[in-house]
Amino acid sequence: MKTLFERSVKGRRCTILPENDVPVYEFAETRAVAPRLPELSETDISRHYTKLAQHTFGVNNGFYPLGSCTMKYNPKINEEAAALEGFTQIHPTQQDAQGSLRLLKTAEKYLCEITGMDEMTFTPAAGAHGELTGLMLIKKYHEVNGHTQRVKIIVPDSAHGTNPASSSMCGFTVVNIPSSEDGCVDLDELRKAVGEDTAGLMLTNPNTLGIFDKNIKQITDIVHEAGGLCYYDGANLNAVMGIARPGDMGFDCIHLNLHKSFSTPHGGGGPGSGPVGCKSFLAEFLPSQRIVEEAGTLKWEDRKDSIGMVRSFHGNFLVVVKAFAYLVTLGKQGVPETAKNAVLNANYLKHLLEDTYEVAKPGICMHEFVLTLENLKKETGVSAMDVAKALQDYGIHPPTMYFPLNVHEALMLEPTETESKETLDEAAAAFLDIYKTIQENPESLHDTPHHSYIKRPDEVTAARHPVLRYRFDD
Amino acid sequence: MGSYIPNTKKQREEMLKEAGFSSFDDLYRDIPDELKVHGELNLPDGKSELETAKLLKQLSRENKVYTSIFRGAGAYHHYIPAIVKSVVNKEEFVTAYTPYQAEISQGVLQSIFEYQTMICELTGMDVSNASVYDGAVAAAEAVSMCRSPKKKKVLVSEGVHPDTRKVIATYGWAAKDEIVTLNLKNGLTDPEDLVDDASCIVIQQPNYFGLIEDVKKIAETAHAKGITVILSMNPTAMGILPSPAEYGADIAVGEGQPLGMPLSYGGPYLGFMAATQKLMRKLPGRIVGETVDSEGKKAYVLTLQAREQHIRREKASSNICSNEALCALTASVYLAALGPEGLKEVAEQCASKAHYLASELKKAGFTLKYDGEFFDEFVMNCEDPKALNERLAEKGILGGMPVEGGILWCCTEMNSKEEIDALVKEVSK
Numbered sequence: 001m002k003t004l005f006e007r008s009v010k011g012r013r014c015t016i017l018p019e020n021d022v023p024v025y026e027f028a029e030t031r032a033v034a035p036r037l038p039e040l041s042e043t044d045i046s047r048h049y050t051k052l053a054q055h056t057f058g059v060n061n062g063f064y065p066l067g068s069c070t071m072k073y074n075p076k077i078n079e080e081a082a083a084l085e086g087f088t089q090i091h092p093t094q095q096d097a098q099g100s101l102r103l104l105k106t107a108e109k110y111l112c113e114i115t116g117m118d119e120m121t122f123t124p125a126a127g128a129h130g131e132l133t134g135l136m137l138i139k140k141y142h143e144v145n146g147h148t149q150r151v152k153i154i155v156p157d158s159a160h161g162t163n164p165a166s167s168s169m170c171g172f173t174v175v176n177i178p179s180s181e182d183g184c185v186d187l188d189e190l191r192k193a194v195g196e197d198t199a200g201l202m203l204t205n206p207n208t209l210g211i212f213d214k215n216i217k218q219i220t221d222i223v224h225e226a227g228g229l230c231y232y233d234g235a236n237l238n239a240v241m242g243i244a245r246p247g248d249m250g251f252d253c254i255h256l257n258l259h260k261s262f263s264t265p266h267g268g269g270g271p272g273s274g275p276v277g278c279k280s281f282l283a284e285f286l287p288s289q290r291i292v293e294e295a296g297t298l299k300w301e302d303r304k305d306s307i308g309m310v311r312s313f314h315g316n317f318l319v320v321v322k323a324f325a326y327l328v329t330l331g332k333q334g335v336p337e338t339a340k341n342a343v344l345n346a347n348y349l350k351h352l353l354e355d356t357y358e359v360a361k362p363g364i365c366m367h368e369f370v371l372t373l374e375n376l377k378k379e380t381g382v383s384a385m386d387v388a389k390a391l392q393d394y395g396i397h398p399p400t401m402y403f404p405l406n407v408h409e410a411l412m413l414e415p416t417e418t419e420s421k422e423t424l425d426e427a428a429a430a431f432l433d434i435y436k437t438i439q440e441n442p443e444s445l446h447d448t449p450h451h452s453y454i455k456r457p458d459e460v461t462a463a464r465h466p467v468l469r470y471r472f473d474d
Numbered sequence: 475m476g477s478y479i480p481n482t483k484k485q486r487e488e489m490l491k492e493a494g495f496s497s498f499d500d501l502y503r504d505i506p507d508e509l510k511v512h513g514e515l516n517l518p519d520g521k522s523e524l525e526t527a528k529l530l531k532q533l534s535r536e537n538k539v540y541t542s543i544f545r546g547a548g549a550y551h552h553y554i555p556a557i558v559k560s561v562v563n564k565e566e567f568v569t570a571y572t573p574y575q576a577e578i579s580q581g582v583l584q585s586i587f588e589y590q591t592m593i594c595e596l597t598g599m600d601v602s603n604a605s606v607y608d609g610a611v612a613a614a615e616a617v618s619m620c621r622s623p624k625k626k627k628v629l630v631s632e633g634v635h636p637d638t639r640k641v642i643a644t645y646g647w648a649a650k651d652e653i654v655t656l657n658l659k660n661g662l663t664d665p666e667d668l669v670d671d672a673s674c675i676v677i678q679q680p681n682y683f684g685l686i687e688d689v690k691k692i693a694e695t696a697h698a699k700g701i702t703v704i705l706s707m708n709p710t711a712m713g714i715l716p717s718p719a720e721y722g723a724d725i726a727v728g729e730g731q732p733l734g735m736p737l738s739y740g741g742p743y744l745g746f747m748a749a750t751q752k753l754m755r756k757l758p759g760r761i762v763g764e765t766v767d768s769e770g771k772k773a774y775v776l777t778l779q780a781r782e783q784h785i786r787r788e789k790a791s792s793n794i795c796s797n798e799a800l801c802a803l804t805a806s807v808y809l810a811a812l813g814p815e816g817l818k819e820v821a822e823q824c825a826s827k828a829h830y831l832a833s834e835l836k837k838a839g840f841t842l843k844y845d846g847e848f849f850d851e852f853v854m855n856c857e858d859p860k861a862l863n864e865r866l867a868e869k870g871i872l873g874g875m876p877v878e879g880g881i882l883w884c885c886t887e888m889n890s891k892e893e894i895d896a897l898v899k900e901v902s903k
Contacts (some may be wrong), residue, residue: 022826022830050564086575092549169618216509217509244510309637312637317741331476397578
């Protein structure tokens with residue numbers, strides 16, 4: 001596909017602005033070299049992006065069982081709500097924004113109820129941003145209590161990569177502990193790891209193998225007894241919302257991904273929203289301000305001991321509007337019903353596949369499960385990557401590949417609750433069809449997908465000789 | 475109640491049975507009973523779509539929508555071309571995940587590649603990433619790029635947006651930076667204040683008070699002392715003022731909101747980041763590169779992933795995963811719709827209107843706090859900006875941002891001469 005720059009024609013333009021109706025101001029110093037932005041008509045732009053959209057696969061295009069990403073359907077009413085002029089035209093510093101404040105305050109109340117937390121901030125703009133913020137609360141807590149020797153964060157090896165990365169960014173040392181075979185925390189390893197220098201533990205439950213860690217209360221107790229705090233990575237909340245609450249499991253602070261569990265779209269990589277909730281003893285440390293009510297009017301108020309700010313203004317407000325519309329629609333019945341059906345869909349799909357493909361951890365799963373193709377690869381040479389790519393030819397977005405790291409040749413599937421039985425049946429049929437091909441003609445799978453716009457790209461060259469922008473001829 | 479679950483009750487029963495479960499509760503038998511929520515959550519009943527639509531509309535009406543806005547201070551009210559909204563509402567772009575699977579994501583990957591190119595062109599820098607959360611985080615991430623074990627000092631001009639300074643301070647507290655604030659003199663950063671042993675300096679152009687800093691001089695001084703220059707710049711201003719590269723910046727960052735994003739009570743916005751070739755591998759976040767597929771056809775992929783959290787874990791250059799891809803797309807379409815001439819025209823109109831407002835206010839007897847050259851914002855001396863703004867609000871005008879000893883006015887292409895004249899009349903009352 002041609003780039004915008006290749007479609008550009010000198011002198012072509014859209015007519016957007018009226019004539020300047022005041023005297024022109026001349027600057028003392030102006031730009032020497034003009035930016036080579038494309039010069040296009042509206043027709044050019046419209047067709048260009050329509051073409052790009054045709055080569056982009058979203059949830060509306062088909063089944064998207066990308067594990068750990070909770071690619072559920074993004075309801076249209078949420079988008080409509082976020083496009084209301086009364087939300088989009090509001091300056092972040094204007095005083096008379098009672099509607100925005102009420103929405104944020106109510107969303108906070110609902111999400112605290114779902115998670116068992118006491119207070120929440122919507123400032124963090126994504127999950128990893130939430131992790132960093134939550135870890136800052138832990139850091140501040142130890143600092144205020146004079147526990148400056150508590151510099152270590154314990155992270156199981158099955159954790160999302162953002163967990164250790166966020167810990168480092170927050171100035172902590174990461175202690176990786178091996179998980180037991182089912183991806184759960186090995187209690188002996190945890191006991192060995194905790195001590196005087198433990199600042200906290202980061203965990204997701206259900207874990208990245210889709211297993212609910214039954215020992216969760218013991219785990220959080222061990223960390224608390226050692227003087228550390230417990231952080232809950234909310235990436236997998238969709239399995240348990242309305243069923244079990246991180247606050248009751250012993251977690252002190254959490255982040256949520258509104259763009260996962262609460263149905264806001266991913267936008268091809270954001271904007272997301274990663275609100276951070278905490279128990280009341282950490283609430284004064286939360287970033288930015290809190291909303292308080294005074295004589296029926298809501299207003300922002302400083303926190304006593306805040307870590308400061310982690311983003312400008314009030315976070316990705318319109319994303320919160322979308323999640324709020326979703327919460328209002330679901331209500332007290334819909335939240336647990338969502339979780340239950342997410343778990344049902346995962347178990348149903350696993351059931352359809354487990355006689356053919358090896359499941360990394362047999363037994364009951366939560367919202368997702370992991371296949372291991374390690375043996376299959378040894379026998380046939382077909383890798384997890386080959387199967388993932390082959391699925392594209394069936395109109396299915398591949399599962400998460402090669403994660404978690406403690407499973408070899410992993411494919412992680414999360415169907416979500418918004419998929420129908422028919423879609424799951426079709427997906428299972430595709431998997432079984434691919435398996436048939438593996439038996440009959442394994443070689444043919446090494447260059448899948450066969451029907452996509454491009455074949456497999458050369459990633460090594462891309463990294464060794466980076467071309468990161470369009471090169472103009474002149 | 476509302477629900478987005480397609481399976482009928484009958485189907486759910488069948489699926490449970492087929493997968494070997496007796497009931498929904500049976501699915502959760504691994505969760506210890508004492509950890510389960512017993513009874514109902516304390517939430518309202520679910521609602522139909524119609525009821526949700528009404529409720530959200532009602533909430534939106536509790537916000538005041540101003541007919542005329544004369545406030546910027548980090549969030550700018552610009553015209554958004556219709557094509558921008560049309561493109562960024564395409565479902566494929568809205569609902570896709572980060573483009574890990576290149577074969578079925580060429581569209582979104584190419585759009586990011588084009589965005590990176592436009593940011594490079596605007597800033598004059600060599601490389602751009604695919605975006606970060608907002609302008610403030612972009613500045614804090616840029617500081618992280620410069621961190622060295624030997625130099626703990628980070629110089630931050632007082633002319634940088636207060637929120638950005640706060641975010642830099644918070645990130646810096648966690649990483650044990652020593653933040654040194656450079657106080658302004660007559661509204662401007664003084665190059666004489668640069669100390670020797672700092673890793674980097676953060677300055678803003680135009681600064682928070684609207685003034686045009688002598689960035690060239692500051693950058694020269696910084697470079698002579700081995701200090702990396704991080705310039706946070708309003709992208710609209712880049713249409714007419716020298717680019718960050720022309721000013722001598724090593725890292726260019728900024729708030730991309732003026733490029734087609736509505737005010738939205740503060741977000742989603744867009745943090746852009748671009749740097750010199752030398753700093754390429756220190757950039758945080760996603761970066762798209764051009765390559766070929768196995769048949770030699772042009773292809774785009776996420777690249778230089780050896781910097782990133784999913785590969786490097788605790789050794790990653792940043793923890794960033796989701797960024798602001800759809801906002802980056804918004805900026806691209808906005809810039810494509812305006813083109814080089816259009817962007818220059820926006821910048822010129824903003825500046826011209828702000829200067830017109832300033833001269834009219836001066837004619838009416840008001841004085842400006844600073845005498846330096848400004849772009850599209852300026853501070854007028856004012857004892858009680860709050861009272862003034864309350865008066866303006868009654869007329870549907872959002873007045874300037876109250877700052878110490880004055881009020882920070884802003885004009886954009888949205889403010890017609892007629893509107894400006896009406897404002898001056900009101901202010902003069």
